[in-house]
Amino acid sequence: MVKEYEQELLEHHGELTLECRIPPGVVMTVDRDKFKRVFDNLISNSVKYSKDHLKIMMICVQDGSNLKFSIEDTGAGVVPEEFTKIFDQFYRVDKSRSREQGGSGLGLAICRRIVEAHGGKIWAYAPEDGGLGISFVIPMQR
Ligand SMILES: Nc1ncnc2c1ncn2[C@@H]1O[C@H](COP(=O)(O)OP(=O)(O)OP(=O)(O)O)[C@@H](O)[C@H]1O
Ligand SMILES: [Mg+2]
Numbered sequence: 001m002v003k004e005y006e007q008e009l010l011e012h013h014g015e016l017t018l019e020c021r022i023p024p025g026v027v028m029t030v031d032r033d034k035f036k037r038v039f040d041n042l043i044s045n046s047v048k049y050s051k052d053h054l055k056i057m058m059i060c061v062q063d064g065s066n067l068k069f070s071i072e073d074t075g076a077g078v079v080p081e082e083f084t085k086i087f088d089q090f091y092r093v094d095k096s097r098s099r100e101q102g103g104s105g106l107g108l109a110i111c112r113r114i115v116e117a118h119g120g121k122i123w124a125y126a127p128e129d130g131g132l133g134i135s136f137v138i139p140m141q142r
Helices: 002-011 032-048 095-100 107-117
Strands: 015-020 055-063 066-073 121-125 133-139
Touching: 002 015, 002 032, 002 055, 032 066, 032 107, 107 121, 107 133
Parallel strands: 015 055
Antiparallel strands: 055 066, 066 133, 121 133
16 A cells, blocks of 8 residues: 555655554454545545645554554644544535645545544644644454
8 A cells, every 4th residue: 555655646746654663463354445545535635735845654553452543744734723623524624725626525534434433533633743643543353
């Protein structure tokens, strides 16, 4: 998956770094297509809401009985007051900007639905170096 995104990002003059700290042998059961859709939506947002040189960092860690995946970008970011709202269906922070970029406000609502269907949680945060961070956890066993 990461290889695919790296290729796509090269076309946008961006780069992607993967930091996978999940020990070998850890198993998680997910719907593969739906899981990929979550990443597709997150990466496409990072591409869409970044103007200049885009850097995306993907971090995977084991967090107790969960696996935690984070995607941080160097784009426009979102003010903290919108951190929960952006997961609502049809919610777009900057309506004119989003229309121009063809967004309908569904991507993150779909991500939330998929993550919750796997017994997990998803949230937004502000990474140290700016941009937007989205993390989600999926329990290893249910
Ligand atoms: N990486 C990001 N950087 C900055 N803003 C973001 C980012 N991801 C999402 N947003 C903001 O959150 C809003 C909701 O995102 P969401 O993916 O749900 O919808 P969309 O991208 O507008 O449309 P769609 O995903 O249906 O094409 C976006 O309109 C945008 O304002
Ligand atoms: Mg989107």
